[in-house]
Structure formats: structure tokens, C-alpha cells
Amino acid sequence: MLNKRSAYWLILPAVLVIGIFGAIPLLISLVYSFMSANPYGGVQAPMTFGAYVQMLYDQDFDGSLIFMPDYFWIAFRSLYLALATTILSLLVGFPVAWYIVCQSPTRRKILLTLVSLPFWINTLIRTYCWILILRDEGLANKLFGWLGFISHPLPLLYNQGSVLLGLVYTFLPFMVLPIYATLERLDPRLIEASYDLYANRYQLFRRVIWPLTKPGIAAGTVLVFAPALGSFLQPDLLGGGKQLLIGSLIEMQFTSSRNWPFGAALSMLVTFAVILSLAWQRWRSKRAARAQAA
Amino acid sequence: MPSEVLSDAPAAITTPTRSTAPARHLIEVVGVEKIFGDVATGHRALEAINVLIEEKEFFTLLGPSGCGKTTLLRMIAGFEHPTTGEIRLQGRDVASLPPRERPVNMVFQNYALFPHLTVSQNVAFGLEMLRWKKPDITARVQETLSLVKLSHFANRKPAQLSGGQQQRVALARALAPRPQVLLLDEPLSALDLKLRKEMQFELKRLQRETGITFILVTHDQEEALAMSDRIAVMNTGRVQQIGTPEEIYDHPTNRFVADFIGEANLIPGESLGRRSDAVIAIRPERIEIAGPGVTPRITGVVDNATFLGSDTLMEIIVPGIRLRARIRGAAKLPQGKEVGLVWETEAERELLD
Ligand SMILES: Nc1ncnc2c1ncn2[C@@H]1O[C@H](COP(=O)(O)OP(=O)(O)OP(=O)(O)O)[C@@H](O)[C@H]1O
Numbered sequence: 001m002l003n004k005r006s007a008y009w010l011i012l013p014a015v016l017v018i019g020i021f022g023a024i025p026l027l028i029s030l031v032y033s034f035m036s037a038n039p040y041g042g043v044q045a046p047m048t049f050g051a052y053v054q055m056l057y058d059q060d061f062d063g064s065l066i067f068m069p070d071y072f073w074i075a076f077r078s079l080y081l082a083l084a085t086t087i088l089s090l091l092v093g094f095p096v097a098w099y100i101v102c103q104s105p106t107r108r109k110i111l112l113t114l115v116s117l118p119f120w121i122n123t124l125i126r127t128y129c130w131i132l133i134l135r136d137e138g139l140a141n142k143l144f145g146w147l148g149f150i151s152h153p154l155p156l157l158y159n160q161g162s163v164l165l166g167l168v169y170t171f172l173p174f175m176v177l178p179i180y181a182t183l184e185r186l187d188p189r190l191i192e193a194s195y196d197l198y199a200n201r202y203q204l205f206r207r208v209i210w211p212l213t214k215p216g217i218a219a220g221t222v223l224v225f226a227p228a229l230g231s232f233l234q235p236d237l238l239g240g241g242k243q244l245l246i247g248s249l250i251e252m253q254f255t256s257s258r259n260w261p262f263g264a265a266l267s268m269l270v271t272f273a274v275i276l277s278l279a280w281q282r283w284r285s286k287r288a289a290r291a292q293a294a
Numbered sequence: 295m296p297s298e299v300l301s302d303a304p305a306a307i308t309t310p311t312r313s314t315a316p317a318r319h320l321i322e323v324v325g326v327e328k329i330f331g332d333v334a335t336g337h338r339a340l341e342a343i344n345v346l347i348e349e350k351e352f353f354t355l356l357g358p359s360g361c362g363k364t365t366l367l368r369m370i371a372g373f374e375h376p377t378t379g380e381i382r383l384q385g386r387d388v389a390s391l392p393p394r395e396r397p398v399n400m401v402f403q404n405y406a407l408f409p410h411l412t413v414s415q416n417v418a419f420g421l422e423m424l425r426w427k428k429p430d431i432t433a434r435v436q437e438t439l440s441l442v443k444l445s446h447f448a449n450r451k452p453a454q455l456s457g458g459q460q461q462r463v464a465l466a467r468a469l470a471p472r473p474q475v476l477l478l479d480e481p482l483s484a485l486d487l488k489l490r491k492e493m494q495f496e497l498k499r500l501q502r503e504t505g506i507t508f509i510l511v512t513h514d515q516e517e518a519l520a521m522s523d524r525i526a527v528m529n530t531g532r533v534q535q536i537g538t539p540e541e542i543y544d545h546p547t548n549r550f551v552a553d554f555i556g557e558a559n560l561i562p563g564e565s566l567g568r569r570s571d572a573v574i575a576i577r578p579e580r581i582e583i584a585g586p587g588v589t590p591r592i593t594g595v596v597d598n599a600t601f602l603g604s605d606t607l608m609e610i611i612v613p614g615i616r617l618r619a620r621i622r623g624a625a626k627l628p629q630g631k632e633v634g635l636v637w638e639t640e641a642e643r644e645l646l647d
């Protein structure tokens with residue numbers, strides 16, 4: 001039997017890991033976001049709300065504040081792109097996961113390896129490959145030209161579409177794998193029972209498969225949404241820097257702009273958005289549980 | 295709601311329209327063969343199956359594990375299709391009908407209840423898919439739950455129920471749409487002995503009260519004998535014999551049936567002065583010890599005798615075979631004693647295969 005004291009010792013490693021890799025960096029970011037920028041990088045006194053004010057207001061020469069919605073639109077665009085990435089990943093990822101589950105065990109293993117294969121190659125390299133495919137004299141345009149569909153190359157690169165493509169491509173496995181895991185545990189006899197009880201395919205999905213795979217869908221949504229919101233590689237490379245997103249903006253504050261407090265404040269904004277989406281999900285699943293219990 | 299979804303939903307359980315010849319049987323399985331995988335190299339699970347099932351009948355498919363009972367049941371439900379042969383429902387070939395268009399419901403072997411739905415939601419599922427009206431659904435769910443004595447558990451989830459209660463939910467769910475045929479795949483195999491006996495009785499009652507044709511799959515011969523109007527005994531993909539429990543028990547037509555149903559002594563024909571290619575089957579309870587002055591049919595030596603309360607089970611060694619006899623009362627015969635055995639001639643069954 002363990003006594004209370006040794007039980008505490010046993011959870012210490014978990015506490016340390018969460019503390020060192022999660023809580024402390026977050027705390028440092030929080031503190032930095034309330035300090036002033038050191039023009040050579042880093043932060044200095046005094047404490048101020050300046051970084052947060054800067055998100056929506058520009059300071060004029062005489063010190064008066066002018067409303068400036070640029071950063072708001074960047075945040076909005078990031079949110080919208082992250083949401084679009086999540087929805088597209090779900091629309092593509094669910095059928096992919098379903099397809100894999102329907103295969104024989106050996107083929108499942110092969111297909112799962114293929115899905116996780118990109119993890120072994122650096123994201124930067126994979127994103128550059130998309131440039132090679134999408135640019136004017138790239139693979140896609142050459143193929144279309146060769147097939148006779150087009151006479152001038154299509155502008156496939158450096159727009160919102162190419163950024164979205166890059167994001168969906170990068171984060172799709174994070175949607176497929178958790179959904180696959182829940183689908184694999186789904187009892188196939190429940191599907192037969194649904195058909196036996198007169199369900200059509202739409203009803204089967206809506207009433208049985210969707211509710212039973214919700215945990216996997218929720219996990220996939222968070223795993224795609226959170227990194228998509230903070231991404232900067234894909235917008236930079238595939239958007240050509242024309243589509244500034246919050247991830248790139250944050251990265252700039254810590255590098256070229258040397259405004260660490262502002263970068264930290266923006267990070268807090270992203271973190272807050274992610275926490276909010278998690279809380280919303282929790283609230284929804286709790287409400288659903290309550291509705292079923294009633 | 296997209297129109298295609300609406301259009302392929304049946305308004306009610308559709309009764310297959312009768313073809314020109316009037317149907318005499320509710321279900322006709324005619325010359326059915328099932329080969330899994332490639333026709334040339336695959337596994338033949340069923341061959342030459344011919345079964346006719348009547349309306350309101352309690353029909354049982356009985357046989358050892360792997361004989362193809364589930365496969366036949368799943369073909370009637372629409373989950374498998376015959377490689378050759380036909381399955382007719384009220385005279386109409388149902389080969390092209392998917393499960394959802396057959397007025398047939400199934401109780402699955404491990405129940406397959408929807409874990410995210412409550413008991414009453416599980417029972418309502420089929421009715422909702424058929425787009426019944428809300429008040430009608432509520433009424434039918436209540437009625438069906440009281441039929442299986444589960445009214446108090448309407449709001450529980452399946453995980454909060456005992457095995458026996460889950461079994462009843464599965465029954466209620468399949469019965470709620472009042473199908474013409476209820477298919478039950480080893481519904482009682484997961485229950486303990488006492489509960490199983492109770493549920494056998496319950497199933498009988500449900501079948502009587504609803505007037506629905508039940509097709510039960512089991513490998514338990516006692517269960518089959520106790521519950522069925524008629525039994526089809528199966529082995530290695532073939533039907534061995536079809537008949538009432540009495541017919542199957544008293545008049546087995548081949549060695550497999552005689553051996554599988556109840557207990558049987560199989561005596562080579564020549565030991566009794568009969569055809570040498572025949573085997574004579576005799577039930578242990580038909581054998582008696584020959585009294586003084588009675589000519590025994592066969593003599594042997596007592597090997598052991600076990601007193602079972604109301605009767606005694608004796609093993610008697612006759613040259614070449616070991617016979618089992620159930621003697622009424624306590625028969626005090628020591629081991630090694632020579633005894634003569636008698637039985638009425640009509641207790642003998644001559645079996646040729
Ligand atoms: N989908 C399938 N693919 C290939 N072979 C199958 C398939 N389903 C069943 N079989 C084979 O067909 C035979 C009959 O199987 P079935 O499930 O009908 O037996 P059963 O009589 O229900 O046995 P049990 O009492 O063990 O449930 C078995 O040999 C089985 O291995």
C-alpha cells in the first residue's frame with residue numbers, strides 16, 4: 001500500500017514535465033507581454049499594457065492613440081484560415097480514415113504508414129516542394145499545359161488558396177489518425193444493427209457513426225486547429241508573405257522587429273483563442289451528456 | 295432534408311407483394327449454397343439447403359459450432375447473399391433486397407446495442423428510421439418495454455444494465471417494429487444457466503403474445519428441444535434433419551442426429567443380427583435390465599453405476615462397445631456383474647449413414 005506522501009512523489013515527474021515544458025514558458029510569455037521592448041531584443045522595465053494597446057491602436061507623434069484595425073484583420077484572417085483548415089481536414093480526413101478502416105489488416109498497416117510518412121521529412125522541405133509544384137513553371141502548370149487545358153500558367157502560388165492547401169496538407173494526418181483510432185474501435189455489428197433497423201446510409205452516419213466517433217473528431221479538431229492558428233511557415237512560403245498571418249507576425253516580433261512584448265502579447269492572444277475553443281468543446285460535451293442523462 | 299434521403303426511406307415496413315403463385319410458406323430457402331471467397335477455391339459454408347418455415351412458427355437451427363447456422367440466419371436477414379439458390383419471403387425472391395427493406399429484425403449474438411443511446415432510444419431506433427410519428431413511437435416503446443419487463447430502465451444506458459437486461463433491450467429493439475420474422479443468433483449463450491432457463495420461457499411467451507415467427511440459432515440441443523415448434527439439425531454446412539422435437543428425438547434419420555440430440559447408444563447392426571451396414575441407435579432410458587426368465591437382447595458386464603437421484607446411469611461393456619443405460623430407481627449392481635439387457639423393438643432406430 002502506498003501512503004499519501006509517496007503517492008505525491010510518484011506524480012512529481014508528471015508535474016515537472018508539465019511545469020517545465022508547459023506552465024513556465026507560458027508564464028514567461030505572460031510576464032514579457034506586460035513589459036517594454038528593448039530595441040536590441042529582449043524586454044526591460046517598466047511594466048505596461050502597451051503591447052496590448054498596440055494590437056488595436058497606433059501611437060501618433062504627439063502620443064495620442066489612433067484606431068488601427070490592421071492587426072485585428074490579421075488575427076481575423078488567421079482565425080478564418082485555421083477554421084477553414086480544420087473543416088477541410090475533417091472533410092478530407094474522415095473519408096480517408098473510413099477508407100483505411102475498411103481495408104484488410106495488412107493494408108491498414110501500409111496505409112497508416114503512408115499517412116504518417118510525412119512526419120519523417122522536415123516540414124520546411126515539404127513546403128518548398130509545394131512551391132516547385134505550384135509555381136508558374138511548376139509541375140501542376142506543366143501538366144495542365146501538356147494536357148491542353150491552359151495556354152497561360154495559372155496563378156496557383158502566393159494566394160490564400162495555396163496557403164490553405166499547404167496548411168491542410170501539413171495538418172491532415174493529425175485529423176486522420178485520431179478519427180481512425182475511434183473508427184477502428186467501432187463495433188461493425190452496430191452498423192449491421194442500424195441497417196437491420198431500417199436506417200439508410202445518411203441516418204447510419206448521422207445517428208450512429210458520428211456520435212460514436214465524436215471523441216476522435218474533437219481530438220483531431222484541436223490537433224489541427226491549434227497549430228494551424230499559430231503557423232507561419234506555410235503562409236510565408238506559399239503565401240509569399242503577402243498574406244500576413246498571426247503566426248508570421250509573432251515570429252517577426254521576435255526577429256526583425258525586435259518587439260518581444262508585442263510578440264508575447266500576440267502569443268497570449270493565440271493561446272487564449274485555443275483555450276477558449278477547448279473550453280467551448282468541453283462545455284458542449286458536458287451539455288450533451290446532461291441532455292442524455294435527463 | 296435532401297429529397298434523395300426522403301425518397302429511399304420506406305414509409306412502413308413493406309410487405310413483399312405476392313407473386314403470381316400464392317405463397318404457402320412464410321420463408322422458403324431453396325437449394326441454397328454459400329461459398330465464401332472465390333467460387334472455385336473458397337470455403338463452402340452451406341450446401342443444398344432446403345428449409346420451409348411457416349407463419350407464427352418457432353423454428354430453430356441447431357448444430358455444432360461452425361456448421362453454418364449464423365451464415366444461414368444472416369442470409370435471411372440480408373447481410374449475406376447465397377452463391378446459388380433462392381430465399382423467398384412470402385413467395386417473393388428477396389435476393390435484391392437489402393436488410394433495411396426486409397420485414398425481418400435480428401437479435402445479435404452479443405446484442406450490439408447502441409452504447410450512446412438510452413434503453414428507450416435504442417428501442418425507438420427502428421421506429422424513428424421508419425419515420426413514425428412521435429406519439430406513436432412513445433406508445434410503442436412503452437408497450438414493448440413492458441412486454442420485456444424493462445419499463446423501469448427506460449432511461450439507462452446499456453452499460454448500466456446487467457447481461458440479462460441488455461438481452462431484453464436487444465429483444466425489445468428488434469420487436470418494436472413488429473417484424474414478420476425475428477432472427478435470434480444464440481441469444482442466450484452469454485447468460486448463466488438459471489437466467490437462460492428463465493429467458494427460454496420468456497422467449498416462448500413473447501413469441502406467443504406477438505405471433506411473430508421466431509428463427510433461433512443455438513448449439514444447445516436442450517434449448518432447441520424445449521422451445522421449438524420445429525428444428526433443423528445442421529452439420530458441416532448441410533441440413534441433416536428437419537422435424538418437431540419429438541420426431542427429431544424419437545426418429546433420428548441418421549447417425550449424426552441420433553448422436554447429437556440427447557444421448558444415443560450406437561450398436562453395429564451385426565451385434566443384433568441386423569444388416570451389417572446399419573447402425574442401431576437406442577436411447578439410454580429405453581434400456582432395461584432383463585429380469586429372471588426374460589431373454590436378453592444382448593448381454594454385458596457392468597463397468598460402473600452412478601446413482602443420479604431419480605435414476606441410475608450404468609455403463610455396460612458389451613463385446614466391442616460400451617453401452618449407457620438409464621435405469622429407473624437405484625439399481626444396486628456391483629462392477630463386473632454380468633447382466634442381460636432388454637428394450638422394446640420400437641425403441642430401435644436403424645440408421646444407414
Ligand atoms: N465472412 C466469412 N468469410 C469466410 N468464411 C466464413 C465467413 N463467415 C463464416 N465463415 C465460415 O463459414 C463456416 C460457418 O460459419 P458460421 O458462422 O455460419 O457458423 P456457426 O454455425 O454460426 O458457428 P458458431 O456456433 O460457432 O457460431 C465456418 O467454417 C466459418 O469459418
Ligand SMILES: [Mg+2]
Nearest residue numbers: 363364365479
Ligand atoms: Mg454463429
